[in-house]
Amino acid sequence: MSSRSSLLPLLYSADIVPTSLPHHTHLIDTYFSSDDLPHPSLDSPIPTLPSDIEHSRTIVLQATQELNDLLQGPRGIRKFPTQHTHLATNLEVAETPLKQILRMGIAHRVFSEPRPGILTHSAASRLIREDEDIRARVGAGVEKLWLAAGRIVDALERWKGRGNTEETGFALAHGEPFYNVPANDSARTARFAKAMSSFTAGLVCALVHLVKGFAWEKLESGGTIVDVGGSTGDAAFALARQYRDRKFKFAVQDLSEVVAGVDADRLAEAKELGVEFQAHDFFEIQPVQGADVYVFRWILHNLPDAYCVRMLRALEPALKKDARVLVMEMVLSPLGALPNDVERKVRAMDLTMLETGNARERELEEWQKLVASSDERFVWRGMRQPEGSRLAVLEWVWDG
Template sequence: MAYSQIITLSARIAENTAKVNHYLAANNLPQPSFGIDAPLQSLIPPTEPDIAAARQAVIHDCLELRQLMLGPKEHLSSFQHNELVSQHVILRFRLAEAVPIGGETTFKQLGIASGLNEAQLRKFLRYAMAQRIFTEPRPGVVAHTAASRLLVEDQGLYNWLRFSTDDLWHAACRTGDALAQFPGSEEPNETGFALSNETSKDMFHFLSEHPQRAERFAAAMRFFTQRPGLEPVHVVENYAWEAIREGGTIVDVGGSHGIISIELARQFPSLNFVVQDLDEPVVRYAEQQCPSDLSGRVQYMVHDFFEEQPIRGAEVYFLRAVLHNWSAKYAKKILRALVPALKPGSRIILNEPVIPEPSQVPPEMAARLRANDLVMLELQNGGDREMVDWETLFAEAHHGFRFHGGKKPPGSNLWILEAEWAG
């Protein structure tokens, strides 16, 4: 009798789990757990790609096996609208900070500290406990798990989760309303984010008027960009920067603090860099933080990338995770603003997501990629693009662009895409 898919999956899960377990045991590493002193992330280093792949396979296969075992009807009803509600309350009322790490408190004490009704608070925390956030060692007593402890000790994660529950979640809830109210819109101020904040402004202009939320957003983005797969090394080592003429200039458009330019400047001392960003406080802070040995070759300037590019004749104009924030209408406007500055042979290098065709990735990875795509729609009417969309974007922006495609460096979440100005 031929093996069914569920048997194949369960056997593969067992095989790959054994690989991970053997690696942990052989290297005297602790087993995965949510105990308060448990490892906070995977202990498998990038130098062990086979073991890392086995771990990812377990995650993907467990998801598929669960879906098959549920079946279509139970699968559809398994999605929970309350998935983030406990996190939202915990973060908003800073409940994690009211629980001593390594100690205990009670629901009553947490209610007094937070001003929340004890009976209501208990509902939220017990739902969170079902998600391994906090534990109840004895009835009425609350203590930390490794997950809830992170909400106290990891400020970057805290800011990211606040942004997720206060901004992204609310924007997602109103996106259907935005689609009904503004059908087919490419405008960045006709979105779920705009409706959820009762504003006629796009997200960036709205945040500029709310400094506290803007700082939280900036902190959340700093945390997000520190995830594995977004390291500057993927850009530094996977493009022929050494082929650029000595003394050549690279313009880092929308480059914020210039982390990519700084790394490139260290590796390629014959090149010069100009980092541009619209936010003047960010630019001035970045100037102060730039390593002194690079200050002559890494310069900063305030520039709105919708306006004509002031640095003319550069060898490369580099944009990292910029265009996916914008609909095709505005992405083309950003590219067209470069045109007056371009010389024949100038390169446009993008470091952006590229969405693969549905059959090219496992369901769990596809869901994550598509979720990121939806985030850009919910916030700005932007979105991630398939390769054919990138080709179309350059073709429609100007007939002088020649799109050469790109590649995804091993271990990177972003592709390196290249277009050339032919005039």
């Protein structure tokens, strides 16, 4: 497949489709039109079809799924993390269940089995093995979030969705709230930070959208930017590298366990770029007084409204007049306005927020109301939705 040079030939799968996809869609179309049947829609079931039309339908379904997988590429697929050949012996697990699990992965293009019983990497499984950020994201997803998702309903039955971050599917599945990492579990903290970094590798969450989504060049040279909940500093590093000549000072704040996990190479680069890491709980009074910009990237969607308000109020004592508050978040579109594949991803993230924090994604008006409800001296300035970005940059100015 990879040697093919344009998309059109992808619509012919030599293995399964003897003729072209347009040919089969045309046959289906003609059948529905000539028999005056209602055309396929999501409102009514597909009627029983004559066998030749059913054959065409199968071919179209197979080819479009293959096309979809191809265009997603290995990064869009990653699902089943495991190891290499001789697995059954190494893991001391019976071969049959292992085969069942692996073959499910192979059906999703994770691993491949060129000959019966011989397991090799596919591009997607190799990516999981070789890219530690992706591996962290898959690991956190499979070991933590999948189990949490399975307990959402139990949590709602038990606590009625009252909006407390301790009463979640995650808490039921793992016996502790999502962000309450035990101090001795540095591996889990490091894995989550890497998982967050993995998002920035894809275009929809790339940091270029933060770099270009605000007029940083208008800040005075030497100005101060605080990234609240900034993890291991990816956003600050991206800005600092881009605006090296402006000599901005950056404070990256996160929980003490996260800051303690920043490695020596990063610390050295941070020093050179003017980035300082600070352990700071964002529900406590903001320690950096008078900064020019306070950035909250992907922070508020983790929190129910009352917690966001508490966090924003803890910021207030530090704010100078005209300080900017940037919130980089998804702005929900009305249901059905997005292409369905994007809508599914957006709603999946929304449910992840529910299962981990009784939180949610928000529409523009909800963002505006939320910040205004914490203090009306946060004055709304507007929003930028960078092209290709899943996250928007929402801006308020402090009029205190």
